[in-house]
Amino acid sequence: MAEENLSKGERTRMAIEEAAYELFLEQGYSATSMRQVAERAGLAVGGIYNHFASKDAIFEAIIHDKHPYKQILALVSAVPGETVDEFIHNAAQALVEELGRRPDFLKLMFIEIVEFNTKHMAGLMEEIIPQVLPLIQRIQSPDGALRPIHPAIILRAFLGMFFSYFIMEMMAGQVMPPEMREDSLDIFVDIFLHGIIKSEL
Amino acid sequence: MAEENLSKGERTRMAIEEAAYELFLEQGYSATSMRQVAERAGLAVGGIYNHFASKDAIFEAIIHDKHPYKQILALVSAVPGETVDEFIHNAAQALVEELGRRPDFLKLMFIEIVEFNTKHMAGLMEEIIPQVLPLIQRIQSPDGALRPIHPAIILRAFLGMFFSYFIMEMMAGQVMPPEMREDSLDIFVDIFLHGIIKSEL
DNA sequence: CGTAAATGAACGAACGTTCGTTTTTATTAT
DNA sequence: ATAATAAAAACGAACGTTCGTTCATTTACG
Numbered sequence: 243m244a245e246e247n248l249s250k251g252e253r254t255r256m257a258i259e260e261a262a263y264e265l266f267l268e269q270g271y272s273a274t275s276m277r278q279v280a281e282r283a284g285l286a287v288g289g290i291y292n293h294f295a296s297k298d299a300i301f302e303a304i305i306h307d308k309h310p311y312k313q314i315l316a317l318v319s320a321v322p323g324e325t326v327d328e329f330i331h332n333a334a335q336a337l338v339e340e341l342g343r344r345p346d347f348l349k350l351m352f353i354e355i356v357e358f359n360t361k362h363m364a365g366l367m368e369e370i371i372p373q374v375l376p377l378i379q380r381i382q383s384p385d386g387a388l389r390p391i392h393p394a395i396i397l398r399a400f401l402g403m404f405f406s407y408f409i410m411e412m413m414a415g416q417v418m419p420p421e422m423r424e425d426s427l428d429i430f431v432d433i434f435l436h437g438i439i440k441s442e443l
Numbered sequence: 444m445a446e447e448n449l450s451k452g453e454r455t456r457m458a459i460e461e462a463a464y465e466l467f468l469e470q471g472y473s474a475t476s477m478r479q480v481a482e483r484a485g486l487a488v489g490g491i492y493n494h495f496a497s498k499d500a501i502f503e504a505i506i507h508d509k510h511p512y513k514q515i516l517a518l519v520s521a522v523p524g525e526t527v528d529e530f531i532h533n534a535a536q537a538l539v540e541e542l543g544r545r546p547d548f549l550k551l552m553f554i555e556i557v558e559f560n561t562k563h564m565a566g567l568m569e570e571i572i573p574q575v576l577p578l579i580q581r582i583q584s585p586d587g588a589l590r591p592i593h594p595a596i597i598l599r600a601f602l603g604m605f606f607s608y609f610i611m612e613m614m615a616g617q618v619m620p621p622e623m624r625e626d627s628l629d630i631f632v633d634i635f636l637h638g639i640i641k642s643e644l
Numbered sequence: 645c646g647t648a649a650a651t652g653a654a655c656g657a658a659c660g661t662t663c664g665t666t667t668t669t670a671t672t673a674t
Numbered sequence: 675a676t677a678a679t680a681a682a683a684a685c686g687a688a689c690g691t692t693c694g695t696t697c698a699t700t701t702a703c704g
Contacts, residue, residue, distance in 0.1 A: 250669060251682065270557050272473035276660060288662080289684045297660065349557075356471050356550075356557040389637075391630055399634045402607025406599045429592055433600045436590070437638030451703065452649070477694060489696075490650045498694065 255293040257283040262300045263308060267346050271301060271357045298358075305354060305362050310344050311370050318377060326388075327439065334400075334431045388438050396438055403430045456494040458484040463501045464509060468547050472502060472558045499559075506555060506563050511545050512571050519578060528640065531589075535601075535632045589639050597639055604631045 248256075261282035265274040276297060280287040294300045317336050323329030341347070354360055371394070378393035388396075449457075462483035466475040477498060481488040495501045518537050524530030542548070555561055572595070579594035589597075 249682090254683075272558070275658075277658090285683085286685045287660090288686065291661070292683055352553050352557045356553045357473070391634065395630050396634075398607045399604060399631060402603035402631075403600060406603025406607075429596050430600055430603075433592065433597075433635075433638035435638075437634035437636075450648090455649075476692075478692090486649090487651045488694090489652065492695070493649055 251293065254283070254285065254289070258285075258290055258293055259300065259303055259307065263304050263346075266301065266304070266353060267349055271353050301353075301358075302362050305350060305366065308347065308350065309366060310340065310347055311366075311373075314340055315373055315377070327435075330388075330435060330439070331431070334434065335428075337400075338431060391438060399437065400434060403434055452494065455484070455486065455490070459486075459491055459494055460501065460504055460508065464505050464547075467502065467505070467554060468550055472554050502554075502559075503563050506551060506567065509548065509551065510567060511541065511548055512574075515541055516574055516578070531636060531640070532632070535636065536629075538601075539632060592639060600638065601635060604635055607631075 258279060262274070262279045265278055265282060268274075269278075276290060277287050279300070280290055283290070290300075294303070314337060317340055318333050321329065321333045321336050323332045351363075354363055374397060375393045378396055459480060463475070463480045466479055466483060469475075470479075477491060478488050480501070481491055484491070491501075495504070515538060518541055519534050522530065522534045522537050524533045552564075555564055575598060576594045579597055
């Protein structure tokens with residue numbers, strides 16, 4: 243097993259974080275009590291405070307630890323593609339799949355916005371943005387295949403697609419005809435690409 | 444004044460709803476207590492229950508009453524534009540401005556997602572979608588200026604832009620260079636339009 | 645005058661957190 | 675290996691608050 247050589251304290255801390263993570267996603271932050279977290283983590287409520295100073299601190303740790311931006315950056319950096327067009331398409335698809343594997347993260351972001359007014363996010367964003375922008379600039383510059391739009395705005399438009407996608411996904415399935423839900427992501431990507439690529443026809 | 448001929452009860456009910464609306468936006472739903480709502484509305488806490496059955500019922504009323512979709516539909520329906528391209532651009536701009544005037548609504552949606560798992564939304568969506576789709580279809584059909592993308596997906600991509608925009612707006616200003624925040628909405632619209640319009644150059 | 649509205653104390657439940665105590669763990673000396 | 679020991683972790687009752695809601699009563703409007 244992977245966590246064989248962890249101390250008791252480290253293992254408990256992880257169990258608490260994991261339990262809280264699950265419960266926050268299932269019920270929301272306010273609706274989840276410390277007693278529930280303790281029960282699912284398998285210890286008494288008082289014991290939590292040997293590992294976290296407060297409920298807020300647990301959420302902060304979750305935001306920090308569960309954020310998938312490292313995997314995403316690695317993924318996008320390693321994506322194949324001969325032409326720029328191919329590369330962008332593949333990168334977008336890879337990102338869609340990775341974020342599709344982590345819809346939980348979107349919900350965590352919503353909780354962060356609603357309950358904390360993004361107070362934990364500022365630091366994280368400052369860490370991420372400088373890493374993402376050069377990536378976009380790199381594929382933007384070589385032969386001018388992209389329209390000269392500021393990378394940060396491209397990033398925002400891109401993220402907006404996913405936000406929209408997952409928000410709709412959260413709402414009941416009957417809102418959207420099922421036959422088009424399958425490949426709607428492809429079309430999303432397509433709209434976005436047409437939006438930022440210089441006309442090619 | 445507009446609410447001159449309202450009964451006492453109707454006026455109080457409006458005051459409660461307005462107070463709760465402000466407080467939910469400022470502090471979130473869970474963080475807002477009935478006592479706070481009562482104080483801002485100018486009555487005792489018990490009096491609220493003469494007009495609303497529960498805290499949940501207040502939020503439900505807000506979602507229903509403050510939803511700007513009626514204004515938006517009217518706005519888009521009345522938008523000018525000789526060519527289809529012009530019309531779309533104007534409609535998008537008008538919508539941007541209207542939603543820009545109502546960032547509160549986005550936050551209400553987040554609260555709805557986080558605290559209620561969109562349980563109030565299903566009914567509202569069923570009311571809205573059938574009204575919006577024909578509108579998109581109407582501008583999509585006349586001369587095939589738009590790529591043949593399902594209207595519902597176009598709608599989602601469009602909404603995603605705004606979600607992204609306002610999420611970033613909520614996060615501290617220093618995340619985004621200020622010189623580009625002013626016209627970033629224009630560029631958003633532009634990306635979207637290029638994404639759905641048949642190549643025109 | 646009758647009824648709708650407003651009052652605010654009271655209720656019971658649940659919350660996050662604290663704390664004195666006990667148990668378990670890791671480390672050291674035997 | 676075993677026993678001693680200090681530190682870390684777990685316990686769970688208790689604390690003080692605050693919550694949403696109720697209700698008997700008073701006030702004020704139509």
